[in-house]
Structure formats: C-alpha cells, structure tokens
Amino acid sequence: METVVEVEGNDEAKLKECGIRNSTSSLSSPKQISDPVVYKLVRLEGDGRIVPATDDELMEVESLLIDDKCQMHIVADPGQTVGCISNEGSSSGIAQLESLEGLLQSRNKEAGPDKLNARLEVPDNWWHHAVIFCNVESQLLKLVKSSFLYSAFEEISLLLMLRLACGSPYCSSAYLIVDSQCCDQHDKLLHIDAKLQCEIPLQETVPSPAPSLSESHFNQSGSFGECSHSSDKLVAGGSTLSVVTTKPDFSKLKGEICLDNLSIKELHETFKATFGRETTVKDKQWLKRRISMGLTNSCDVSVTSFIIKDNKLVKKGNEEISNCMDGSYAEDPPIGNQKDLPTSLVSQLDYHQVVPEKIRLENPNLDDNSGSDDHQTEQRAAKRVRKPTKRYIEELSEVESKESNGRLMNLAKNPEHGLISLKSHVRLVRNVPLDGRTVVTRLDSLGGYGIQVPCVSRVRRSRPRKNFMALLKFNPSGMGMEATLVKKSLGDHSFPPDDGKESRVLKASSTPEHVHHQKFNPSAMGMEATLVKKALGDHSFPPDDGKESRVLKASSTPEHVHHKFIGVPEKDKQFSVMSAIGLGHNTELKFINSSRDSDDNVVTVPTPKGGLRRKHHRAWTLSEVMKLVEGVSRYGAGRWSEIKRLAFASYSYRTSVDLKDKWRNLLKASLAQTPQDNGMNSRKSTGAMPIPAPILLKVRELAEKQAQVLPNLSSTKIAGSTRKNVHEKQTGFL
DNA sequence: GTTAGGG
DNA sequence: CCCTAAC
Known part of the structure; x- marks a missing residue:
C-alpha cells in the first residue's frame, strides 16, 4: 500500500490514518528501517504556503543536534549539489536529494525552482512529527506539529538532516529524520510527497556561521563538490541510517511496572527499554509521561500482552479491573476503535490537550476518568494534593501552545474538525480557548521581530527569582x-x-x-x-x-x-x-x-561534577539525628517548627525544613534498611555518616506509630491540644 | 509563617 | 538542600 501524503495539503488526516492503520495491521515492508520519524523543517507562511526553512532556522536545529550529541549525516546523491553544514557555516546549501539509501527518493530531480517534489519513503509505522516554523504576518511562531497523537518533541535524537533545494539558491529546506519510537515490526513504507513551494526567496540565505558540529559526520569543506563527495562516501560506505538507535527491548519490561514508583534511574532504564535508546532527561514527570505514551502507542506493546493502565504496564491477563483506576491514564482501547478515536491512545494527561472539543463531546465516555472521580479523591485524601507547580504549568502550557498550533493545523486541514481556513486559524492560534484554558497571546517585540508569546505561561506571579x-x-x-x-x-x-x-x-x-x-x-x-x-x-x-x-x-x-x-x-x-x-x-x-x-550561610559551591550547585551543606551529626528523633518522638513528626525551636534552638543553621527533610531521609533509610541486616546502615559509601541501626529502628517505630495515629481523624483534636500545650510551654520559655 | 512533597 | 503549593 502506498499512501501519498502531501505535506502541504490535507495530509494530517492521511498521516494519522496511515499511522494508525499500520499500527494495527501487519503489513510487510519492503525495507527495514529503524528510524521512523521524519522531521521536516519548513516555514508556514501566512497564506498557508509551506516554504522551506531558512538557514537561520536550520542553525537552530543544528544547535539542537549538537546539544543532543546526536550524530548527523548528510546524505545526498553524488550527482547533486549538497548543502554542507559545516563548522564554517550551514549556508549555501543547495541540495538536491536523490536518494537516501532507499529511504528517500527524490522524484523531482528536475523540479523547477518553483516547486520541489521530494518523495520520501519512510516507514509509516511511526509517529509523525513535524517542526514548522511559522511565519504569520511577521509573527514568528514555532509549531510542533504532531500528526499522530501526542508528540513529545523534546526527546528525540536527530539522526539525519537533509537539505533540499529546488534550484534556487534561496531555497532550501531541511528534512530531519530522527530516530524515535520505532516500531520496527512492520516497516511498511509510506510515501510522502512533499511538495515544497520554493518560489519565493523570502529571506536571503545568508551564509551564517553555524555552531560547531564537530560531532557530525561531515567535513568542513567549503565546496559543494567536496561535501557531496564526503557525504556520498557516507552512503556508499554503507553507513546506513541505523546508527544510534537500538531496538526497544520489552523483555526488560517484565511483569508489572508502576512508573510512579520508579526512580529516575529506573525510569531511564524503562525509557531505554521502551524506546531503545537512552535519555538524559531528569524530569520524572516527563519520563513517566513519555514512557507511558511510548508504551501506549507502541505497537510492540499492543501486540504483546501488555497494556497500559494507570501508569502501569501490566499484563493483560492480570488486568481485570478496568474502570476503577485512579485514572491518570486512559485505557488502551480496543484495537478496532483506534481509527476512530486515535486519541484514546493518548494518556489522559495529554488527552485534553490533543483531542478537539468536538471529539470529546461526542465521546463523553472518553472522559470517564476526569468526570466522576470519587475514587480519586479517596486515594488522594491520604496525601496532600499538590497541584502541578507553576513551573510545570508554565512549561506545559508552552508545550501546549505548540501543540495547539499543531492541532489547529490539523483542524484546518481536516474537514471533519474544522472548516475555517488555515489562515484564520493561524491567526487566531493562541486566542482559542483550549479545554477551558484560555491561551492568550501577546506580541512581544524582540529584536525588532514580532514574537507571539503566550502571556499566561510567561508571567511569573510571585517574587522575582533571585x-x-x-x-x-x-x-x-x-x-x-x-x-x-x-x-x-x-x-x-x-x-x-x-x-x-x-x-x-x-x-x-x-x-x-x-x-x-x-x-x-x-x-x-x-x-x-x-x-x-x-x-x-x-x-x-x-x-x-x-513579564x-x-x-x-x-x-x-x-x-x-x-x-x-x-x-x-x-x-x-x-x-x-x-x-x-x-x-x-x-x-x-x-x-x-x-x-x-562568612557571616552566614551564603555559600555557592561549584560542584566538581555536574555543575554549579551552591549548597551550604552541613552534614548531620549523629547527635543531631538523635535529637531529631527524640524531638519527633516527643512532639510528633510534622511539628517541625516546634522541634526546631525546642530541640534545635542552638542549631541556628538547621531550619525546620531541614529537620523535616532529614526526617524524611531517615524514614526512607529506615524503611530501606530494616528488611535486611541490622548492622550499621549498609548504605553505599555515600560518604554520608551511616546511621546506626538502632536509630533507624526507632525512626521506623515512630513512623509506624504516627502512621497509626494520624489517619484517625479524631486524633486531630488531640493533636491540636498537644500543639497547644507545646505552645504554652513555648511561651513559658519566652 | 509552617508544613508537605517533589526535585 | 531548594523550591513552592497548601495550609
């Protein structure tokens, strides 16, 4: 099956369709390709035209590449001119692409300067992403266009960057083939007929210095010929595009995995198992989301006996309770549904960002989890509910705004979802209320350019950071x-x-x-x-x-x-x-x-390793720990300020928060250790003072005691009175 | 101002 | 230890 998708046209639906269709079917593929995602760098003009990205934009991508420590290849047909991205500059690249190891086939070698049809053959069992630079009425926007479900744009390894041109020296575009969540099982190839209108040399492609690309795989030669040569060698040398990625290894995902319980390191491992590559992202939330998305969307999962539920990857057999989950993530829907409700694959977290209102309204059952969530509240009663931090929200909204743009693109292109013209959509972009959240925009004047930025996400409401x-x-x-x-x-x-x-x-x-x-x-x-x-x-x-x-x-x-x-x-x-x-x-x-x-605690410490963390760290002494334990036993955990005042009066450097943190650590230590030996806390040689087992034991006891008392709500009164007593005592002291 | 929790 | 939301 060949599906021709026009980047320019109403392709979203097609792409989506393909992606889904193939994730559920098992079409055999002509070629085995491991790098299933295509990034394309284009600029979306106000009138909806898609024009290739400028070198400046490419440069940003390149910097991205560097930052990601990814390897980058330029591949081109030997006969063609190749835009060389080198240390010297990414400039003058006029590249016409002929083939890329069968990955890409340029069908329009003879394309005039007005149009370039580059036919890309890529596996369609993939997630499509497209990065679009959108220039709308001098408002430079960036969009992340995700044509298939949620696009987590951040964590991708760029493998490849191709530059195409249409004969005009002012025209170039970039195709980035990135490795991502590869579902390599059925690598049916999808043909993308990317029509690029290159007619207008909107911006001169000024040769611009590019960041160093020492890691990348091209020479620094200045001439096209050489470039072409070297890159040709790349291809001919058989260095295909596989490179960085390893395959997902779900065998590592045995049994049940609760992402919530995993450490960062474990998450990293899971990530690797899921996506077949490493990540350096430290954000737990992100990792969890990503992994669960990856798993949810992965055909590997769907063809195995795993399903995703409530942040857990569980065997289907084990999973009977289907509706009473805490509802962080939507259930993997029946396969048959996928085409109609693609978004049901998406974790619920992202669901509201991705699914157009209309669809949600039409499928209220999709909202199950967010609607009546009594069980949620039950579970949350235990812990204090933390709403996502502002920072998180801000970042989310940032992503969201990108998403929303992508979505709007979809809307514009998909007659089912919207009939408004692309142009008007683009113009409205951020003024559209999304899922109750109003995304407002303001026009920032930066560097003489108009940049639209979402106000909501940029305002810091509290005191300015220091x-x-x-x-x-x-x-x-x-x-x-x-x-x-x-x-x-x-x-x-x-x-x-x-x-x-x-x-x-x-x-x-x-x-x-x-x-x-x-x-x-x-x-x-x-x-x-x-x-x-x-x-x-x-x-x-x-x-x-x-602002x-x-x-x-x-x-x-x-x-x-x-x-x-x-x-x-x-x-x-x-x-x-x-x-x-x-x-x-x-x-x-x-x-x-x-x-x-000197005078106080202000010390910044350039750490030997990762960076620049200023800490005025004062190691906890044993006596301090004991004091803390005693304080907790006397006043109860949670009364940190009391303990601080009464037991740690002389330790000016220990704040109540410190006490709390330390207690938390002690608790952790005690719980971690007790199952095993009782010797000196056999923690790793952290350099930290090992805490004697007896103390840990006591910590544990106290913790258990607390745990027994606290859940009982009637005890609040008692607690209150105790506190009062403490207070009285306290005032007596003063 | 304190406390809880995430990082 | 830091940050920040919740209290």
Missing part, C-alpha cells in the same frame, strides 16, 4: 566579560538589601528550568539586565512589567534550545545559541562566593 545568576552560566570563554561584570556588581553593590529576609541570595540553579523562566529584578539587576540586553542586541528589551524576556530562556533541553532566540538578530543569535550549548554541556562559570559567605 537566581538570575544562572543566566550567566554561559560559556566562560565567550562570556568572560559579562561574568566579570556581574562579579563586580556582586562585589560592589553587595546585592540588594532584599528585605533582609533572604540570606541565600546567590541562587543559581543548575537546572535549566530555573533559567528558563527567568525574570530580572529590575531594581537590583539593572546592570545585568543591561548587559544581557546588550547581548541581545539592545533590541527593545521588554519593559519590566512583570519576562522570553529570549532569555535557557535550557539544556534540546527543545528549549531549539525554540529559543527566534527573532534575535543574527549575530546575537549566534551568541545565544552558543550560550545555550554552553548550558547544555554544563559549562560552568566559576562563581566566587558572595562576600557574605
């Missing part, structure tokens, strides 16, 4: 001056008074997220802000009205890197990209410790 320093974790070599300046400013201005409340001023986190939503404190950070502003090209820095500059996002997540710095002038973009890369590689700036170092 860890702006993270912003300066730039490549030291490149950013020496800024670093120095900041240093200076730290020393001279000796930091904002800061209500005197916050003693730990130097909050520089190693986690990208922190940088991510950075906002400058206008009063204190004037200098730095100026600097960055300057670095950004002095282009109308957004007023410090509580932040989105340009300053920095993250090691490829996606983030990718989505950054659009609209930043070339020179600065270069810088920005470099910065991002620097971040991604844990380039760290050696901070000098704040001058307050």
